Amino acid sequence: MNATPLSDAERCRRFAEDGVLLLPGFYDCARDIEPVQRGIHSVIGEVMRRHGVPDRRSPFDPARFDEGFQELIAQDRSRGGEVYDAVKQIPAFVRLVAHPANEALMRVLRPDCVPGLAGGGHGIRIDNPGDDRFRAHWHQEYPAQLRSLDGAVFWSPLVPVTPELGPVALCPGSHREGLQPVRAESADGRAGAYALRLDREHELIARHRREAPLTRPGDLIVMDFLLLHASGHNRARRSRWSMQFRYFNFAEPTGRAHGWKGSFAAGVDFRHVHPELCVD
Numbered sequence: 603m604n605a606t607p608l609s610d611a612e613r614c615r616r617f618a619e620d621g622v623l624l625l626p627g628f629y630d631c632a633r634d635i636e637p638v639q640r641g642i643h644s645v646i647g648e649v650m651r652r653h654g655v656p657d658r659r660s661p662f663d664p665a666r667f668d669e670g671f672q673e674l675i676a677q678d679r680s681r682g683g684e685v686y687d688a689v690k691q692i693p694a695f696v697r698l699v700a701h702p703a704n705e706a707l708m709r710v711l712r713p714d715c716v717p718g719l720a721g722g723g724h725g726i727r728i729d730n731p732g733d734d735r736f737r738a739h740w741h742q743e744y745p746a747q748l749r750s751l752d753g754a755v756f757w758s759p760l761v762p763v764t765p766e767l768g769p770v771a772l773c774p775g776s777h778r779e780g781l782q783p784v785r786a787e788s789a790d791g792r793a794g795a796y797a798l799r800l801d802r803e804h805e806l807i808a809r810h811r812r813e814a815p816l817t818r819p820g821d822l823i824v825m826d827f828l829l830l831h832a833s834g835h836n837r838a839r840r841s842r843w844s845m846q847f848r849y850f851n852f853a854e855p856t857g858r859a860h861g862w863k864g865s866f867a868a869g870v871d872f873r874h875v876h877p878e879l880c881v882d
Contacts, residue, residue, distance in 0.1 A: 610710045617711045621777030621826035624815055625707075628822035629758065631664070634698055635819045638845070639667035639760060641692035642685075642726070646670050649684050653677075664819075667760070671841060675730065682728065690725045699724045699847045704756060708849045711824065712752060715851035720749050722867035724847035726760070729768065729836045738833040740771075740803055743825065743848065745784055745872040745879075748865040750857030753827035753850035760843035762818045767842045768834025770823065773810035777828035782806060785882040786873070798872070801881045806830070 608616065617623045629635055643662045650657050650670060655677065659669045675682040689695065700719060708717045729737065743755050763769045783801040800806055807830065814834060817823065825831055827850070836842050850857065865872050873880040 613707075613710055614713065617824065617826070620774040621829040622772050622774055622813075622831075623711070623824045624817070625822045625824065626818075627820050628703070628707075629698070629701075629820045631820045634701070635760065636664050637694035638692060638698060638726075639664050639819075641694050642689050642760070642843070643667045643669070645685060645688045645692065646674065649674060649681055649688070652684075653681060668841060668843060671728075672839075682730065686726070686728050695724075695726065695845065698845070704847070704849060707824065708754060711754065712851055714853065715752065716853045718749065718850045718852050718862065720747055720753070720848040720850055720864065722864055723747055723749070725845075727833075727842070727844045727846060729833060729842040729844075731836050731839055731841065734835065737835065738831075740800055740807055740830055740832040741798065742777075742782060742800075742830060743827040744781060745798055745876075746865050747827065747848055747850075748857075748860070748863050748868075748870065748872065748875060749848070750850035750852065750854040750862060751781065751827065752854035752857070753848055755825040755827070756845075756847050756849065757823045757825065758819075758821060758845045759817045760819055760845060761840065763816050763842065763844075764838065765814075765816070766836075766838040767840070768836040768838075769814040769816055770844075771812055771814045771832045771834055772823075772825065773807065773812055773830040776810045776830040777826040779806075779828075781828060781876075781879060782830075783879050783881050784872075785880065800830075 613623060640662050647657050705717050744751060784798045785801050786797045787799045860875055863870050
């Protein structure tokens with residue numbers, strides 16, 4: 603993906619063509635990103651105190667904001683879940699989710715849209731080393747989110763993403779094939795959106811080129827709700843921390859027809875809204 607500065611018209615054109623856009627330095631690290639990292643550092647400290655774990659960490663440093671997290675999950679994996687649930691409530695993160703620049707970008711990418719911010723559609727992912735249970739397989743965002751067929755995922759890293767950390771994998775242009783059928787596979791203990799798999803996944807992915815951009819804090823990747831994408835495999839020693847939030851278009855007919863329902867996070871099973879797309 604081209605990482606050079608683009609005009610609004612070129613951003614709109616490329617997003618329509620590729621279904622994905624990489625915007626380096628979209629957020630200001632000192633103003634927008636470091637407050638989120640500082641909040642995570644504080645939350646980790648509070649979870650340590652809650653469980654009586656001595657806090658021997660250094661003072662906050664953006665490069666090591668997650669210090670102590672590996673120690674926590676090494677003692678008890680469930681403590682990582684506590685951190686995961688807590689960090690999405692950090693005020694600095696919530697402010698970033700609703701940042702005016704996000705809505706402005708949505709209006710650039712979809713000039714005639716009526717922007718909406720998906721409730722329950724934002725969070726901070728923590729992909730731990732060697733743990734693939736919650737890794738997202740190849741998928742489109744719409745089945746897991748609903749709201750509107752016309753939507754965009756805003757994805758931004760909190761750590762520098764190296765090949766070992768597992769960058770997000772993308773199939774540019776795949777959104778132009780439209781919404782794909784899915785099947786539920788829960789044999790590995792997955793549930794909800796994690797249990798949905800694309801029908802004939804390998805066949806479908808093989809038709810498209812793949813990209814896995816390396817990004818840094820402050821960068822933003824925007825993906826169409828119908829773009830095929832997947833989580834990378836983390837083979838590093840550090841967790842991969844990234845932020846996701848979803849914007850959608852109230853004016854899109856399919857979303858309007860079902861009342862802009864949310865999907866699994868809102869207690870709605872995609873298969874009940876679109877049974878025609880469920881091969882099982």
